[in-house]
Amino acid sequence: MKRELTKILDLTGVVVKSKKEIEKTLILEVEASSKTARCPSCQKVSHRLHQNHWHLVKDLPGGEKEIFLRVNRRQFKCNFCSKPFSEELNFVKKRQKYTKRYAQFIVEEVINSNLLGAAKRNNLTEKEVESxxxxxSQEVDRSPDCESGACGQLDSRVFPIPLKNLTRLGIDEMALVKGQGKFIVVLVDLETGKLIGLIPERKAKVLEKYLTSWGKEILEQIEEVIRSPDFKSGEARMTRFPSKYRYV
Known part of the structure; x- marks a missing residue:
């Protein structure tokens, strides 16, 4: 049963230790499968477990059930510099009450509706959704050099953001809360409909810098860009990219 739950949970390097069901809520007790962790001070690998620290985080729903993970973020003591440190977990940030993939799930709801609606449907506050x-917006800024669409400690199954086959790019802006001047820029692969970028500013310079970071190879394979009329002011800068771009 534990192996089946671990497979269903589908988080790289994470194992399910036990489960508990309370009405429409499922709580899975999880921890990293590795028996070691790397010391952030001296970069040496340690297997010396110091303490267990458990905390509850919200994950993607499963059907009609809310799913929470009781996460063990273990504390190790370095064998070399003797300093205690907490292990890094690639699916949830420290002191966060939700997994990274749950955050993306909520953001996609905001994009398809609005901030207030997404907050109400998921029993969240506006501040939690903004967070x-x-x-x-920080996590999706990945290097396209990684074919899986994710680099470093970001697992591709947490944020699947492939750019390798991107040919049609959609650029739009969205007001988080009407009348409050809070906007984000949304980048979408128009062929798959997947979110591939999220920029917390709508300045042309910021957009240009973001797109340039994808690299020449990715930019040259893009055949069409459909963008919101609100970005007309930034079009002059964007035309520095390949001339085959067609703005609609």
């Missing part, structure tokens, strides 16, 4: 948007 998730800020988190995802």
């Amino acid at each position: 998730m948007i800020n988190q995802v």
Whole structure:
């Protein structure tokens, strides 16, 4: 049963230790499968477990059930510099009450509706939703050099953001809360409909810098860009990219 739950949970390097069901809520007790962790001070690998620290985080729903993970973020003591440290977990940030993939799930709801609606449907506050948007806007800024669409400690199954086959790019802006001047820029692969970028500012310079970071190979394979009319002011800068771009 534990192996089946671990497979269903589908988080790289994470194992399910036990489960508990309370009405429409499922709580899974999880921890990293590795028996070691790397010391952030001296970069040496340690297997010396110091303490267990458990905390509850919200994950993607499963059907009609809310799913929470009781996460063990273990504390190790370094064998070399003797300093205690907490292990890094690639699916949830420290002191966060939700997984990275749950944050993306909420952001996609915001994009398809609005901030207030997404907050109400998921029993969240507006501040919690805004915090998730800020988190995802940082996490989706990945290097396209990784074919899986994710680099470093970001697992491709947490944020699947492939750019390898991107040919049609959609650029739009969205007001988080009407009348409050809070906007984000949304980048979408128009062929798959998947979110591939989220920028917390709508300045042309910021957009240009973001797109340039994808690299020449990715930019040259894009055949069409459909963008919101609100970005007309930034079009002059964007035409520095390949001339085959067609703005609609």
